[in-house]
Amino acid sequence: MNETYNGRLYCFDLFRELSGLPIEKIQVPLRSTDKSEQQHMRGYFLRSLCDTAESVPILVWLNGAESLVEDVYRWCGAEGMERGFNVFAVDAPGDTATRIYNPQLLIEEAGDRALLSQIDYIL
Numbered sequence: 001m002n003e004t005y006n007g008r009l010y011c012f013d014l015f016r017e018l019s020g021l022p023i024e025k026i027q028v029p030l031r032s033t034d035k036s037e038q039q040h041m042r043g044y045f046l047r048s049l050c051d052t053a054e055s056v057p058i059l060v061w062l063n064g065a066e067s068l069v070e071d072v073y074r075w076c077g078a079e080g081m082e083r084g085f086n087v088f089a090v091d092a093p094g095d096t097a098t099r100i101y102n103p104q105l106l107i108e109e110a111g112d113r114a115l116l117s118q119i120d121y122i123l
Contacts, residue, residue: 005068005100012070021081022047023073028090028121030105031113039105041098041114043069043090046077050084058122061089062115068097088122 016023023046030039048056059080061072072089080087091097092114093105 002100005097008068008070012073015073022049023077026090026121028117030093031117031120039102041090041092041105041117042101043088044072044077046073046081046087046089048084048086049081052084056084056086058086058088060118060122061087063089063091063095066096068095088118090118092118 013025016025023044026043026045027040028043030041032038050056059076061069061076063069063071067075069089069091072087077087077089098105
């Protein structure tokens with residue numbers, strides 16, 4: 001599974017590079033109850049393709065356990081960017097990709113800490 005996952009990451013990175021689209025790789029710090037070890041959620045920030053000096057609304061993609069953060073471009077990212085939105089997406093604790101690259105980062109409670117961390121990053 002890791003080989004397939006790593007191949008998928010390689011292909012998406014190559015797509016980002018060759019397309020020239022403003023898709024930024026990000027690392028979102030997860031709010032920690034234990035300050036000794038900082039965990040991160042990996043993801044992307046897709047910037048609007050519309051030329052505007054005004055503030056740009058942000059769509060927050062909350063993927064489920066079956067999807068990977070790279071799915072955001074295909075599912076809503078391309079359309080959002082075309083329509084003037086920034087699009088923000090991360091693999092949250094317990095999501096498929098997170099279970100591959102960081103199996104210790106699991107779902108807890110109702111996922112509040114992960115969602116609050118994402119909103120902190122956006123703000």
